[in-house]
Amino acid sequence: MIVLEAVSHDFEDRPVLAEIDLALPERRIGIVGANGSGKSTFARLLNGLVLPKQGRVLIDGVDTARDVKAIRRKVGFVFQNPDHQIVMPIVGEDLAFGLKARKIPKGEIDTRIDAALARYDLGHLRERPVHLLSGGEKQLVALSAVLVTDPEIVVFDEPTTLLDLRNRNRVAAAIDALPHPAIVVSHDLELIAGFERVLMIEDGRVAADGLPGEVLPFYRERMR
Amino acid sequence: MTIGLYHPGQSALHRASAGAKLSALVVVSLALFVAPSIWVALASVPIAFAVYLATGAPFRRLMAQLRGPAILLGLVFVFHLAFGSVAEGVLAVTRFATLILLASAVTLSTPVSEMAELVEWGLGPLRPLGVNPEKVGLAIALAIRFVPLIAEEFRHIREAQAARGLAANPLALIVPLVIRTLKSADELADAIEARGYER
Numbered sequence A: 001m002i003v004l005e006a007v008s009h010d011f012e013d014r015p016v017l018a019e020i021d022l023a024l025p026e027r028r029i030g031i032v033g034a035n036g037s038g039k040s041t042f043a044r045l046l047n048g049l050v051l052p053k054q055g056r057v058l059i060d061g062v063d064t065a066r067d068v069k070a071i072r073r074k075v076g077f078v079f080q081n082p083d084h085q086i087v088m089p090i091v092g093e094d095l096a097f098g099l100k101a102r103k104i105p106k107g108e109i110d111t112r113i114d115a116a117l118a119r120y121d122l123g124h125l126r127e128r129p130v131h132l133l134s135g136g137e138k139q140l141v142a143l144s145a146v147l148v149t150d151p152e153i154v155v156f157d158e159p160t161t162l163l164d165l166r167n168r169n170r171v172a173a174a175i176d177a178l179p180h181p182a183i184v185v186s187h188d189l190e191l192i193a194g195f196e197r198v199l200m201i202e203d204g205r206v207a208a209d210g211l212p213g214e215v216l217p218f219y220r221e222r223m224r
Numbered sequence B: 001m002t003i004g005l006y007h008p009g010q011s012a013l014h015r016a017s018a019g020a021k022l023s024a025l026v027v028v029s030l031a032l033f034v035a036p037s038i039w040v041a042l043a044s045v046p047i048a049f050a051v052y053l054a055t056g057a058p059f060r061r062l063m064a065q066l067r068g069p070a071i072l073l074g075l076v077f078v079f080h081l082a083f084g085s086v087a088e089g090v091l092a093v094t095r096f097a098t099l100i101l102l103a104s105a106v107t108l109s110t111p112v113s114e115m116a117e118l119v120e121w122g123l124g125p126l127r128p129l130g131v132n133p134e135k136v137g138l139a140i141a142l143a144i145r146f147v148p149l150i151a152e153e154f155r156h157i158r159e160a161q162a163a164r165g166l167a168a169n170p171l172a173l174i175v176p177l178v179i180r181t182l183k184s185a186d187e188l189a190d191a192i193e194a195r196g197y198e199r
């Protein structure tokens, strides 16, 4: 479970998140909010990419500021732009990247990559150069490269923003089918409409928190 | 877009280890330059060409990739005609053609990760001097990964400027390109960290 205790954060004294207290036991949590409201900063707190200036972030009881290595193993992170997340030039090499960082033996790396690509029917892409894939394929490769390392929780920061409708649907279905608990920052309200809980962030505070049926109409109203 | 990059395949060259291929490349280059025989150099070109074809990459791509080097070699030949002899020109061009063909065959048949591993291994002995071979390997992979990204950014910026009626001006292209590339690099650095790579 994710717990935030009195978390505040600022960038060079400009407050970005203020006094956030939350316990997030649900398996599907959506985050909405205007541009610049602090959603990405919030998401980055969850895997220790951002460490809070005040307060604590706990993942299954582990403080992100204490043991970042353990946090990186627990929390997978999928960024908005797969082009900035995929490190290696070839699909299979990119999936191997996180596994090598975790010192997984070579033979096991191979079988795990095959299994991870098979999950989204991407086996045929294993030897392809990344720059020749479609946007949706890239996002699914980025997701596979996270899942292959076997995280316990996956955080997504606007995973469908750059995609056309068909690719958006592929990625949405992938998120839907994911067995892992997931936290999804998104402007794609349809994507999170079926979630268990939605948080609306406004000026660095949680301005609404509840079922999508309650929070999303409120958010739509606010954005008029 | 074709860049001198890996082309997946099952050829004998693909199955050979990166170390073996690079060692062979080094031995052949040394031999070519140690043996000043024009006949050896002439004979090596068709052999190198056969090796190049044996990578199994599409013929059109293989030919397209040779256009740039061919122009360069043409210039080298003209230079020798002007300032040296025909024999020198032929020797220089055939040697370089052989090396270019063989080096391309190695890049076409060797994945970046294998090259990077080899570099990491090769730099291992320098570890006590403060060299971090894993970082060098990662840097090589990233540089190759970034080439098509930068090319794409370049196209976007040029289109955006053309759409606003701006003429192509190198400075006006370079500044946004550098800024965007730095921003992408920043995000990429975050991703590398998020994916568990340890500095």
Ligand SMILES: Nc1ncnc2c1ncn2[C@@H]1O[C@H](COP(=O)(O)OP(=O)(O)O)[C@@H](O)[C@H]1O
Residues within 6 Å of the ligand: A011, A012, A016, A033, A034, A035, A036, A037, A038, A039, A040, A041, A042
């Ligand atoms: N690394 C950073 N350095 C300085 N300011 C930042 C940094 N990251 C985000 N910010 C600022 O923090 C605010 C919230 O940003 P962010 O969390 O990215 O919002 P959102 O994802 O909701 O658009 C913005 O004003 C942004 O400019």
Ligand SMILES: [Mg+2]
Residues within 6 Å of the ligand: A039, A040, A041, A157
């Ligand atoms: Mg954001």
